[in-house]
Amino acid sequence: MLAFGAELARHLRAGDRMYLSGELGAGKTTLVRGVLRGLGHQGAVKSPTFTLVEPYDLAGLTLYHFDLYRINSTSELVSLGLEDYFTAHAVCLIEWPERGAGVLPEPDIALTLSPDNHGRSLNLNAKTARGEEIRRAMADWRPQSLN
Numbered sequence: 418m419l420a421f422g423a424e425l426a427r428h429l430r431a432g433d434r435m436y437l438s439g440e441l442g443a444g445k446t447t448l449v450r451g452v453l454r455g456l457g458h459q460g461a462v463k464s465p466t467f468t469l470v471e472p473y474d475l476a477g478l479t480l481y482h483f484d485l486y487r488i489n490s491t492s493e494l495v496s497l498g499l500e501d502y503f504t505a506h507a508v509c510l511i512e513w514p515e516r517g518a519g520v521l522p523e524p525d526i527a528l529t530l531s532p533d534n535h536g537r538s539l540n541l542n543a544k545t546a547r548g549e550e551i552r553r554a555m556a557d558w559r560p561q562s563l564n
Contacts, residue, residue, distance in 0.1 A: 418444040418530075421539065421558065422451020428554040429456075431478055432505040433547065434522060436514035439530035444537055445512045448530070449482050452510065456480065464512075469497065479507040485516035494520045526551055 429452070437445040450462040456475050465471040465484040473480045481502045488494060494517050503509055503522050514521055525548035529540040543549040 418447040418537065419451035419454065422448045422453075423455030424558050425551075425555060426452045426455025428551050429508050431507060433526075433551070434503065434509045434524045435511065435526045435528060436521075436524040437510060437512045437528050437530070438514065440532075443530040443532070445530060446482075446484075448528075449510050449512075453480065453482075470502065481507055481509045483509065483511040485511065485513040488513075488516040491517060491520040524548070 425448075437448065439445055446462070446464045453462050453473060453475075456473075456478065458473055458475060462482075463471065465482055466486055469483060469485070469487070471482045473482065483502075485494070499517070499520060500522075511517070511521065511524070514524070514527075523544055525543070525545045527542045527544055529542070531538050531540075541552055541555060543552040
């Protein structure tokens with residue numbers, strides 16, 4: 418997951434939005450850690466389960482990592498000012514996006530992680546023209562392992 422995230426980072430740019438779905442322990446935060454490493458972040462990467470969002474100011478780019486697992490209603494997201502984070506100047510990676518259905522903007526990529534016989538499988542689904550650019554850029558990537 419770290420290697421995939423690092424490779425994915427090479428193709429992300431400000432304004433990109435990605436949904437990350439999968440059960441607890443599927444590797445969503447690990448994937449985000451890989452993206453951040455690929456973007457040059459050297460510090461700790463923690464799950465924003467309790468803070469809801471962790472901002473990362475990187476060279477020329479801001480990345481917001483959301484974890485909506487503890488959200489009980491979309492009105493909570495509205496009161497938090499969620500829409501303020503989705504700007505043309507930031508990459509937004511959102512775990513548990515189904516908890517924000519009807520409030521979250523459309524993603525460029527919807528990525529689903531799930532266990533399989535070999536560790537984990539990953540399904541990358543383009544939702545916009547920008548998402549299709551990312552999907553095509555990642556099409557030739559071959560994992561050693563997604564664990």
